[in-house]
Amino acid sequence: MIRIDSLTKRYGTFAAVDDVSFTAFPGRVTGFLGPNGAGKSTTLRALTGLATPTAGRATVLGHRYQDLPNPGLDVGVLLDASALHGGRTGRETLVLSQRTMGLPPIRVDEMLDLVGLTWAEGKRRVRDYSLGMRQRLGIATALMGDPKVLVLDEPANGLDPAGIRWMRDLLRGFADDGGTVLLSSHLLSEIEMIADDIIMIGRGRIVASGATHELLAGVGTLVRSDDGTLLVDALTSAGFQATRRPDGAVATDADLETAGQVAFRAGLPVTELRSADGHGLEDMFLELTAPDQREEAPSRRTSLPNGVAA
Amino acid sequence: MSAPVLDPTVVGPRxxxxxxxxxxxxxxxxxxxxLVDTRSSRWLLAAVPLLTLVVVTGVTLWGSDEEVTFGMHTTTNMMPMELLLPLVAVLSVAGEWSQRSAxxxxxxxxxRGRVLSAKAAALLVATLAATATVLALSAIGTVVAAQVRGIGTVWDLPLELALRLALANVVAVAFGFLVGVAIRSTAPAMVAYLAFMFVVPILSSMVAGMWSWWAENGPWIDLSWSTAFVTAPEITGEQWAQVGTSTLIWIVVPLxxxxxxxxxxxxx
Known part of the structure; x- marks a missing residue:
């Protein structure tokens, strides 16, 4: 189990991760989804003791990662498949991890087998590996200590479709055996296929989280008003769940009629009211991504439909 | 199935x-x-005995009779090692960052402190092993030179001087280690180390030529100057103190x- 608790990481005044909290449960694959630069990697580095959080706390299996006496045996970590010493052979890379963790030498060959690297490939220098081969080698390092938790940053990068399929089956099996998997990706389609739960992050903050099928079903209502914050307050005090989406619209589990009435009673003019469609998550994700392309921002504003000031 | 809600008493921390x-x-x-599992570090380490062998052969064949005693042999033969081994130290630390294996x-x-300590310990072992190798090669060179020239073998390396030669090597490697820890990028760290080895002594002697205070007190500060005392046949108490202060300034505090x-x- 992984628990992230009000984690904040600032660089100067810039908050790369801003008050992020979530839990990754055993037996489930948790997808950590967000555009590049959203704070995924920073969160994972803080979780694995490679970065010190400015505030908040991250624990694995109930402990701070730094307090684990031999972390490789509890947590398999792959943060960047390209971060391997190019001058070592793939096999030697594994031998160093095997020795550090104090495992029997046979584990090295078992892991090469498991990730589908041949004996000849193991003898090659990592410098000559494709990104896909490096991912496999990184997975081998992560799995070697037979951990209960896996933390993987963009593990599908560089894998071919067959490789992605292989990775999916591997992580599925790991979770089905009671393991906890936290993997990040900037591709919704990838996460959709493999994750049981999704944590979506944008500009350092969590914007959506929940079980994948619920998030994708997009059940509920989308209601928009000039003041989204007041609308959220009104809906929550009426006993409904309500979240403000990045575009200002509010998603709620109240049905159409009730949502309209709640807004009316709160004195909030409704500018849009409709059932949330199945693409809610994708819309949200695209909206998260768009403002990061700054040169497009002004033209977006002028092209908005009349009267809809966000 | 709805979002997972797990009872914390069931899924307690293991x-x-x-x-x-x-x-x-x-x-x-x-x-x-x-230290030995990449091509670059392996070659650097292998270069120590190889270059030493070249120097031993050269001195044995062409050196004057005074230069082929055990003491002189050893002092000369330490030079390749003193230059190369610190580079191994630079690589061992900076490489972790440059190659991102960190x-x-x-x-x-x-x-992280344990990793750094382990690196330092491994480098210490390598330094002492290399020093022993150079001593062995020097002994062979001494015997061969005496046989070839038909002169007596002169075993004029007191234990005290041998230990000081080893200490000088350790100090040189410690400096390389410091540069690696401080700069953490292979190319700039190597440049910084080589600049220190070659440029600082030249600058220091130029300054000493122009400024009498430096000529008198330089060794208190200049590490390259004071470590030269360590490998000299005799060393005074004041010179030991100078080794101490310059090591403090250049290695201990920055490290x-x-x-x-x-x-x-x-x-x-």
Missing amino acids: ATTARPRIPMTRLVDVEFRK LTTFALVPR ALATRRVLRTEIR
């Missing part, structure tokens, strides 16, 4: 902190292995500051 900690010996073993290293051993930084910095 007693993972009850595992034995990774012993230091294992970390030293791993760091020692890293990400794996520190994920497996989050107590403490650089280590503190490494312990806190974010590993990317």
Whole structure:
């Protein structure tokens, strides 16, 4: 189990991760989804003791990662498949991890087998590996200590479709055996296929989280008003769940009629009211991504439909 | 199935902190292995005996009779090692960052201080082993030179001087280690180390020529100057003190500051 608790990481005044909290449960694959630069990697580095959080706390299996006496045996970590010493052979890379963790030498060959690297490939220098081969080698390092938790940053990068399929089956099996998997990706389609739960992050903050099928079903209502914050307050005090989406619209589990009435009673003019469609998550994700392309921002504003000031 | 709600009393934290900690010996073993498992570091290490062999052969064949005593042989033969071994130290630390293998290293051993200590210990072992190798090669050179020339073998290396030669090597490697920890990028760190080795002594002697205070007091500060005393046949108490102060200035204090930084910095 992984628990992230009000984690904040600032660089100067810039908050790369801003008050992020979530839990990754055993037996489930948790997808950590967000555009590049959203704070995924920073969160994972803080979780694995490679970065010190400015505030908040991250624990694995109930402990701070730094307090684990031999972390490789509890947590398999792959943060960047390209971060391997190019001058070592793939096999030697594994031998160093095997020795550090104090495992029997046979584990090295078992892991090469498991990730589908041949004996000849193991003898090659990592410098000559494709990104896909490096991912496999990184997975081998992560799995070697037979951990209960896996933390993987963009593990599908560089894998071919067959490789992605292989990775999916591997992580599925790991979770089905009671393991906890936290993997990040900037591709919704990838996460959709493999994750049981999704944590979506944008500009350092969590914007959506929940079980994948619920998030994708997009059940509920989308209601928009000039003041989204007041609308959220009104809906929550009426006993409904309500979240403000990045575009200002509010998603709620109240049905159409009730949502309209709640807004009316709160004195909030409704500018849009409709059932949330199945693409809610994708819309949200695209909206998260768009403002990061700054040169497009002004033209977006002028092209908005009349009267809809966000 | 709805979003998972797990009873914290059921999924309690497992007693993972009850595992034995990774012993230091294992970390030293791993760091020692890293010194020899890449082509660049292996060649640098292999170059020490190879170059020493070249120097031994040269001195044995063409050196004057005074230069082929054991003491003179050894002092001369230490030179390739004193230049190359610190580069191994630079690589062993800076390489982790340049190659970004630090990400794996520190994920497996989050107590970064232990990794740095293990690296230092592995380098110490390598330095002492290399020193012993050079001594052995020098002994062979001494015997061969005496046979070829038909002169008596002169075993004029007192234990005290031998230990001082070893100490000089350790200081040189410690400086390389410091440069690696402080700069953490292979190319700039190597340049910085070589600049220190070649440029600082020249600058220092130029300044000494123009400024009498420096000519008198330079060795208190200039590490390259004071370490030259360590390998001289005789060394005075004042010179030992100068070795101490310059080591403090150039190695101990900067290493403490650089280590503190490494312990806190974010590993990317």
